[in-house]
Amino acid sequence: MKRTPIKEIFRNNETLINQTVLVKGWVKSLRKSKAFSFVVLNDGSCFQDLQIIVDDTAPNYEEISTSIAGTCMSIEGLIVESGGKQAIEMQGKKPEVIGKVAQDYPLQKKKTSLEFLRDIAHVRARTNTLSAVFRVRHHLAQATHKFFSDQGFYYIHTPLITASDAEGAGELFRVSTLDDKNPPKTEAGAVDYSKDYFGAETFLACTGQLEAESLALAMGSVYTFGPTFRSENSHTSRHLSEFWMVEPEVAFADLDDVADLGARYIQYMINYAFEHCPDELAFFEKQYAKDLSETLKHVASSEFKKITYTEAIDILLKSQKKFDFKVEWGVDLQTEHERFITEEHFKAPVIVTDYPKDIKAFYMKLNEDGKTVRAMDILVPGVGEIIGGSQREDDFETLKARIKSCGLEESDYDWYLDLRRFGGAPHSGFGLGFERAIMYITGMSNIRDVIAFPRFPGNAKF
Numbered sequence: 001m002k003r004t005p006i007k008e009i010f011r012n013n014e015t016l017i018n019q020t021v022l023v024k025g026w027v028k029s030l031r032k033s034k035a036f037s038f039v040v041l042n043d044g045s046c047f048q049d050l051q052i053i054v055d056d057t058a059p060n061y062e063e064i065s066t067s068i069a070g071t072c073m074s075i076e077g078l079i080v081e082s083g084g085k086q087a088i089e090m091q092g093k094k095p096e097v098i099g100k101v102a103q104d105y106p107l108q109k110k111k112t113s114l115e116f117l118r119d120i121a122h123v124r125a126r127t128n129t130l131s132a133v134f135r136v137r138h139h140l141a142q143a144t145h146k147f148f149s150d151q152g153f154y155y156i157h158t159p160l161i162t163a164s165d166a167e168g169a170g171e172l173f174r175v176s177t178l179d180d181k182n183p184p185k186t187e188a189g190a191v192d193y194s195k196d197y198f199g200a201e202t203f204l205a206c207t208g209q210l211e212a213e214s215l216a217l218a219m220g221s222v223y224t225f226g227p228t229f230r231s232e233n234s235h236t237s238r239h240l241s242e243f244w245m246v247e248p249e250v251a252f253a254d255l256d257d258v259a260d261l262g263a264r265y266i267q268y269m270i271n272y273a274f275e276h277c278p279d280e281l282a283f284f285e286k287q288y289a290k291d292l293s294e295t296l297k298h299v300a301s302s303e304f305k306k307i308t309y310t311e312a313i314d315i316l317l318k319s320q321k322k323f324d325f326k327v328e329w330g331v332d333l334q335t336e337h338e339r340f341i342t343e344e345h346f347k348a349p350v351i352v353t354d355y356p357k358d359i360k361a362f363y364m365k366l367n368e369d370g371k372t373v374r375a376m377d378i379l380v381p382g383v384g385e386i387i388g389g390s391q392r393e394d395d396f397e398t399l400k401a402r403i404k405s406c407g408l409e410e411s412d413y414d415w416y417l418d419l420r421r422f423g424g425a426p427h428s429g430f431g432l433g434f435e436r437a438i439m440y441i442t443g444m445s446n447i448r449d450v451i452a453f454p455r456f457p458g459n460a461k462f
């Protein structure tokens with residue numbers, strides 16, 4: 001007999017009544033009484049557990065009834081109506097143990113902290129919380145493809161190995177096959193990367209943007225969605241060393257166009273999550289984030305506020321609030337500033353535009369004032385920056401000058417400059433931190449709990 005995922009059983013509960021089905025999964029809990037036992041089984045296909053009653057006529061009743069949480073079981077039985085919390089349950093006829101569980105299985109106690117679960121990431125997807133997060137993650141990835149594809153965007157794949165530090169932040173992981181104990185040296189005594197595998201110094205990509213620009217300037221609207229690597233030394237609840245970024249890039253679009261695209265994309269994901277993960281969202285609201293659904297529904301149906309960086313600085317200065325980091329025109333907005341603006345001042349997502357050029361990357365389009373660039377960040381309550389994007393500098397000479405003044409080598413960006421010489425066009429794009437979007441929509445407060453195997457400074461286990 002073929003296994004039926006528990007999700008299918010609840011979805012078709014009426015047609016399956018009095019039918020025999022086979023389920024396979026892991027025991028959440030098991031309560032033994034004299035003549036029968038209650039097995040609560042979960043197979044991860046959905047939020048709900050299936051309650052199964054196994055009576056002592058089963059030949060292996062002793063083995064089944066003494067099994068503990070975590071045991072992997074296969075049970076064939078009859079779906080029947082239930083008087084309990086759920087509409088149906090199973091009368092288990094043929095139970096079998098597929099995989100026994102050792103006594104030191106770490107998930108036997110009901111209550112465990114998220115922190116504790118991070119140390120046992122290899123089994124934490126068995127918990128209600130983490131499996132719910134990962135199902136939402138799946139659906140948001142599907143939503144992403146559907147949202148962009150339905151609007152004519154092409155899904156492209158940008159390289160993960162690159163020779164350029166496109167964000168100019170110097171937070172890159174080196175990719176090298178040189179002998180680290182005895183690397184070849186140049187005459188000046190530096191490591192000679194021209195002898196390295198790729199004939200140049202190479203890194204894991206911190207963005208796919210530059211290559212996405214090249215394809216946008218050939219195919220119109222594209223997006224890349226893949227892993228992104230940053231070696232920033234941030235031990236925060238919002239940073240990972242390996243995270244996933246969604247980067248749309250649109251030819252002939254200006255900053256307002258992509259700011260609007262970003263807002264609609266976030267709203268689309270929220271609606272998609274309500275449609276596809278109602279049980280999960282209800283659970284997160286109950287367990288972790290009071291008012292989650294009310295807040296999200298409001299965001300999904302209202303226009304995002306839009307202010308300039310200069311207005312943001314004014315709001316911060318007028319607030320009279322004591323911040324740890326000094327507020328004055330020209331400083332980068334710190335987390336505390338972003339949170340004040342989105343959580344306390346507007347109590348809603350906010351799009352901040354036109355940042356000072358000195359705190360942003362070289363590729364952003366210079367405004368006429370010569371001081372600011374056509375950049376935008378979307379900030380949301382609880383998370384802060386969720387999207388960062390810009391209109392790209394499309395003027396060859398201005399871009400060349402910016403590369404130089406940012407201390408970058410023009411020769412490293414020759415192909416990127418070519419895009420401004422070979423039929424260039426205005427174009428814009430952004431990057432959305434996929435984990436931050438999951439945090440926002442689930443209400444989970446630590447980014448390490450929304451990716452299965454988080455990488456952060458000091459940790460690459462699993």
Ligand code: 4AD
Nearest residue numbers: 207209239240243247386387388389429430431433
């Ligand atoms: O603002 P960022 O650095 O922008 C870029 O990389 C652009 N090249 C994107 C583009 O225009 N195509 O990063 C974009 C987003 C941030 O808003 C944030 O949500 C997320 O990526 N992000 C991180 N998420 C988790 N951990 C980190 N260390 C992150 N750094 C950035």
Ligand code: MG
Nearest residue numbers: 377385387388
């Ligand atoms: Mg940013």
